[in-house]
Amino acid sequence: MTDPTPFPFPTDVAGLRVALFSGNYNYVRDGANQALNRLVGYLQRHGAQVRVYAPKVRHPAFPSMGKLVGVPSFAIPGRAEYRFPLALSPRVRRDLDAFDPHVVHVSSPDVVGHRAVSWARHRKLPILASVHTRFETYFRYYNMAWAEPVIEALMRRFYRRCDALVAPSESMAQVLRDQRMNYDIDIWSRGVDREIFNPGVRCLEWRREHGIADDEVAIGFLGRLVMEKGLDVFSDSIDQLQRRGVKHKVIVVGEGPARDWFAARLPQAVFVGFQGGADLGRAVASMDVLFNPSVTETFGNVTLEAMACGIPVVAAAATGSQSLVDDNVSGRLIAPGAVRQFGEALRCYVEDAELRARHGAAGEERSLEFSWDRINQAVADTYLRLVRLKANKKVR
Template identity: 30%
Template sequence: MSAPTLHVTLISETFPPEINGVATTLGRLSEGLRQRGHQVDLVRPRQATDPAHAGDEQLLCRGWPVPGYPGLQWGQVSMHKLLRRWRRQRPDVLYIATEGPLGLSALRAARRLGIAVVSGFHTNFQQYTSEYGLGLLTRLLTHYLRWFHRRTHTTLVPSVSQRLELERRGFDNLTLMARGVDSQLFNPGRRNKALRDQWGLENEDIALLYVGRLAAEKNLAVLQQCLHAAQQQYPLRCIKLIVVGDGPQRSALQLQLPEAVFCGAQRGEALAEHYASGDIFLFPSLTETFGNVVLEALASGLGVVAYDQAAAAQHIRHGHSGALAMPGDVEAFIDACNWLVEDAEALRRVRLNARQHASRQGWPAIIEQFENHLREACRQPQQLNTAPQAATLVIKSGSSAPRG
């Protein structure tokens, strides 16, 4: 006998068509659950592209802009509105992907009604604070996040390194659930000569590619260091930096890197063509919970250079399917890039192995794992929380932290 279908509600302050790793992952998970026959509702902030009436499967709430992140929002909805909605049509389980005011309201309402809750740790906000000059908030924010996730059935984390980091900070009941990649969309066959012509590159020239948010926490100064080191080491080679993405640091980076090609944010097949038209993918971020772009680059057959953590640590074998440096070792990162620039045969071999590995990392198995975690939460007895006042002080002391 087949297992009963679930009524799942996802709570997130970002969702497609917004461009970021959290939105991409949630879009895949929600569509995968629907394809498996489950009812999936969504609670999120209203986006500029949303119609006036979003349908019964979505609750769109007011959003407040996130400082320094144009296009991203904190969501705000009253707990009482959620209580009314979920008393009328009770979900079996919630998945809370973001811990801001919207996620907090959903958590409190679920505990009041005894609804099962699974949470996800998608963003290292406690690490971002230092990048934005808010280092004093790190301890407070970590305390709030730990408090938040302890009140859910389990917290899904995407990488082994992320789980170890959270355990070191006192988080518990963590469950590993990795990410997948669409290897039909992202594949080397989408390499586009016309696009490389626009970049001013011949077939034998080297395109150093970066895809992602252009923001302080991405450690983007390393891109300039890699480019200049490679150009000085190999002055007879044509080596260009191609930057795909947008964010608060774009203007500053364009001033610092006038010779680089800035392509802006790309989606779908256009994004896949940009990946496949590169040669070496540089990913210097040190704050990732996973890094979906690493898998997308591997699937596109690129030689990936990254720090040995998160997705790179799980999916790259150094010297075989990519090149890794110890976290924070900029010289080793630059050396890894130069190795792939210098050794054409090594780059060819690494790109082939990268594609072979990534082609086995599909989404269906991840979505099945996700469904199993939701079912397990539903099977556990839920305790009604009819007196949340005891937690109010903790909530109030931490709830302002995510607003920055």
């Protein structure tokens, strides 16, 4: 029988202490760390204390939310913009002990994430892991597909030592169940800022400045320019349109180490570089179709942003977009890597303005369901559930 004596743990967000571990909290901007920073901001507004443990750099991509404590790290060879966390140093462990968190949140299955899980398990603290990307799929883009089962096994060991997971979509949650990563999985979806992403910020003048005529259909790519985003599939699919004489333009929004490769592959494309805030919203709304062939995302922030702008999406039928796009209603879902089918789906949108408008409107309607506050409260509720479960075990 459970002892009814009250236990000294918070029962709501106010007073909750969260230790968050991230491999990239703010030194390179991406969808995952944008979501983590939004979560920290939400928790702090509601009275929680959050301490973030992650690599620090001299010139981060953006200011961090919450107190950021640097962990030892080194630049990854060949991808120097990213850092590899090394260890929980004595200094970091002292800081953790002094902070005395109620719950530990790990967001990357790296070395420091593993050490944080061990630290929390030793103290019988609840551990939540958030899943932000399909790391195991990255290796297939670098001719190392043989490593995928090994990485998946290592990830399984990591996630099964956690008390629960949060995934950004039900489709990703099902992948995790199928991979036997864990079976206590809640959904931490993603939201969209409607002030930035909406059809009203479409700008014909901006298009003209980049050489796109008012009557031309612009197919957009949005994201970091790295091979694992499916740049090869994107360019091969665009070749399908060119071979069939389908008039179109390509807008590429983003920067990354594969930019030169992508620019050489698509010499007629318009590369507008990194865009942020209102500039990003304008760029997305000024597209006519978003093409997202990536299979590595667990949610698909870019897909949701395009939908909020009333833009139909052609995407890989994979985790993330699969939970957002209603096939043949708000866009098209195509088998990953199916270049000819991607090309045909794009052709239909390029040649049918009414279809673009109808599917774009359906996507915008769907995007209205994604409120950041409601989404982040779901994570807070999971923290509190795990704290309550651990506390009940302690008072038995």
